[in-house]
Amino acid sequence: MSIWAGLVAAFGTVGMVIAGWFAARATRAAAAATAEATAAAAQAQAAPAQRAADLSVLQATVERVDKENGELRTRQSRLESILRAFSLxxxxxxxxxxQAGIEPEPPHPLVEEYNRTGV
Incomplete structure (x- = not known):
């Protein structure tokens, strides 16, 4: 019976080593999965904040462009009014x-085009 006891002890030892190896491998896989889950959770939590920051930058840009467009339209309208007044x-x-008998110089071609088209 001592042979059987020795064989059981040897197989038990080999079994423990194999079980330990599988446990270590499973622990590494679990650690990697946990790290991935933690990274994904952090990214998911940061995404709304990043979107909010992007939205605020976009809103500020739109407001600035709208203001600049308004200023440019006002300026263009004023220049068109001045041009019409000068043309008249x-x-x-x-x-x-x-009427005084003085023949004026012919106007510049751009002036003739403006008088003809209004543009």
Missing amino acids: SADRWRRQME
């Missing part, structure tokens, strides 16, 4: 010169 004044001066 120059036309009046041209007519006065013709």
Whole structure:
């Protein structure tokens, strides 16, 4: 019986070593899975904050562009008004010169185009 006892002890020892190896492997796999889950949870928690930051930057940009557009439209409208007023004044001066018998210089081609099209 001592042979059987020796064989059982030997197989028991080999079994314990194999079981230990499987346990170590499972522990490493569990640690890796836990690390991945922790990283995923951290990223999921950070995503709404990042989106909120992105949204605030986008809103600030839109507000700035809207303000600049408003300023440019106002400026363009004012320049168009000045151009119309100057064009009317120059036309009046041209007519006065013709009435006085003075032949004015021909207008610049861009002025002729503006008088013709209004643009």
